[in-house]
Amino acid sequence: MIKISNxxxxxxxxxxxxxxxxxxxxxxxxxxxxxxxxxxxxxxRSILGYYHPDGGEVLINGVNPIKNRMQVLQExxxxxxxxxxxxxxxxxxxxxxxxxxxxxxxxIEHYANEMKLDIxxxxxxxxxxxxxxxxxxxxxxxxxxxxSSIIIYDEPTANLDPKARDDFYRLLKQNEEEKxxxxxxxxxxxxxxxxxxxxxxxxGKVVWDEKA
Amino acid sequence: MGFSGLSRxxxxxxxxxxxxxxxxxxxxxxxxxxxxxxxxxxxxxxxxPISLKQYYWGKIIGRFITVYLPVLFAMVVAIVYGAVKxxxxxxxxxxxYTGLLFALSSxxxxxxxxxxxxxxxxxxxxxxxxxxxxxxxxxIDIALISLMMQQRFNEELILIIAMLNxxxxxxxxxxxxxxxxxxxxxxxxxxILDSMSQGVFVxxxxxxxxxxxxxxxxxxxxxxxxxxLV
Numbered sequence: 001m002i003k004i005s006n007x008x009x010x011x012x013x014x015x016x017x018x019x020x021x022x023x024x025x026x027x028x029x030x031x032x033x034x035x036x037x038x039x040x041x042x043x044x045r046s047i048l049g050y051y052h053p054d055g056g057e058v059l060i061n062g063v064n065p066i067k068n069r070m071q072v073l074q075e076x077x078x079x080x081x082x083x084x085x086x087x088x089x090x091x092x093x094x095x096x097x098x099x100x101x102x103x104x105x106x107x108i109e110h111y112a113n114e115m116k117l118d119i120x121x122x123x124x125x126x127x128x129x130x131x132x133x134x135x136x137x138x139x140x141x142x143x144x145x146x147x148s149s150i151i152i153y154d155e156p157t158a159n160l161d162p163k164a165r166d167d168f169y170r171l172l173k174q175n176e177e178e179k180x181x182x183x184x185x186x187x188x189x190x191x192x193x194x195x196x197x198x199x200x201x202x203x204g205k206v207v208w209d210e211k212a
Numbered sequence: 213m214g215f216s217g218l219s220r221x222x223x224x225x226x227x228x229x230x231x232x233x234x235x236x237x238x239x240x241x242x243x244x245x246x247x248x249x250x251x252x253x254x255x256x257x258x259x260x261p262i263s264l265k266q267y268y269w270g271k272i273i274g275r276f277i278t279v280y281l282p283v284l285f286a287m288v289v290a291i292v293y294g295a296v297k298x299x300x301x302x303x304x305x306x307x308x309y310t311g312l313l314f315a316l317s318s319x320x321x322x323x324x325x326x327x328x329x330x331x332x333x334x335x336x337x338x339x340x341x342x343x344x345x346x347x348x349x350x351x352i353d354i355a356l357i358s359l360m361m362q363q364r365f366n367e368e369l370i371l372i373i374a375m376l377n378x379x380x381x382x383x384x385x386x387x388x389x390x391x392x393x394x395x396x397x398x399x400x401x402x403x404i405l406d407s408m409s410q411g412v413f414v415x416x417x418x419x420x421x422x423x424x425x426x427x428x429x430x431x432x433x434x435x436x437x438x439x440x441l442v
Contacts, residue, residue: 050441070261078259100260
């Protein structure tokens with residue numbers, strides 16, 4: 001599903017990804033780990049087609065995410081570590097997502113309710129005015145409603161309370177089939193029950209890759 | 213200075229517009245993309261399947277509406293006020309001046325997006341925007357006269373610099389619409405108006421800044437598309 005071949009990305013003299021080779025396949029739940037600066041975020045951004053590599057390539061179902069970004073991004077859901085300060089109201093954000101990714105707004109509401117986030121009450125509030133936990137719940141609801149075959153979570157539970165974490169894991173369990181789930185995490189114990197593969201990166205290289 | 217009343221008021225309004233409108237557009241627009249990049253909005257919003265073309269030009273149209281609408285609204289209010297007071301509305305001047313404002317706004321919007329597309333941080337973007345504004349402001353008629361003529365620069369060079377500057381073009385065209393005899397226009401402005409008819413110059417004054425805005429906006433898009441997005 002995701003094929004990373006000889007991927008190298010440099011920022012000035014700093015090599016962020018150093019000839020990375022990796023394949024992530026359907027029905028795999030992967031914990032991507034590593035110290036700060038190991039290259040995890042650069043790898044994710046390369047998968048999303050944000051970076052032009054200095055060498056090698058990324059293919060999503062055989063398609064280049066830079067050249068065919070719309071086709072590739074239809075297949076990917078992404079939740080960043082820190083919710084960005086988007087000024088749009090929840091209604092406008094849902095409208096943007098509904099039009100760009102053809103996501104059913106009712107489905108977003110459904111998953112938000114499952115995450116105990118009352119969208120209707122906050123519909124016309126700016127996204128950035130919500131609490132950290134509410135923002136994270138909203139982004140998770142969107143990622144699930146998008147029904148993508150690849151879901152990328154960058155420390156998704158950082159802002160969630162224990163109850164919300166349980167809801168999140170429960171929903172993920174219900175939605176993991178036939179998908180690639182990629183978790184960027186520093187706390188393996190949190191996603192241990194969900195993942196069946198662990199990748200450890202250091203200094204821009206994959207140094208450890210173990211399947212359960 | 214040989215003029216008073218309405219002419220003085222109009223001149224003040226035009227001078228204020230020349231100074232305020234470009235810096236207002238530059239400062240509020242230059243962070244459009246770089247700001248989104250800084251605070252990770254770009255990273256999230258572009259994770260949805262929209263093309264870079266849609267994102268970039270959508271942003272430009274949105275910004276244009278935001279900056280131009282208040283200016284247009286002020287013009288409409290002035291028209292309504294004049295009509296209520298029973299004044300004869302000079303519609304040709306209204307449309308030409310609105311067109312000049314449209315063109316000036318386009319030029320600086322394009323320049324702002326161009327800057328925003330290649331800088332890495334909002335602070336740098338603001339710095340560059342301020343530098344562009346101050347340079348263009350320096351090369352309106354006053355600086356052209358006091359510095360360049362004193363230094364005996366070639367007349368054609370002075371004229372080319374004046375004609376390349378969207379702020380100077382706007383200034384001369386706007387003042388000439390109301391009163392082409394005003395001495396405060398400066399010698400360069402008189403020279404320009406002597407070289408071509410007012411109609412041709414006003415047309416150039418609308419077409420040229422529009423072209424500048426579009427060229428810079430396209431260049432900005434090329435850079436935005438071909439470099440790392442975040």
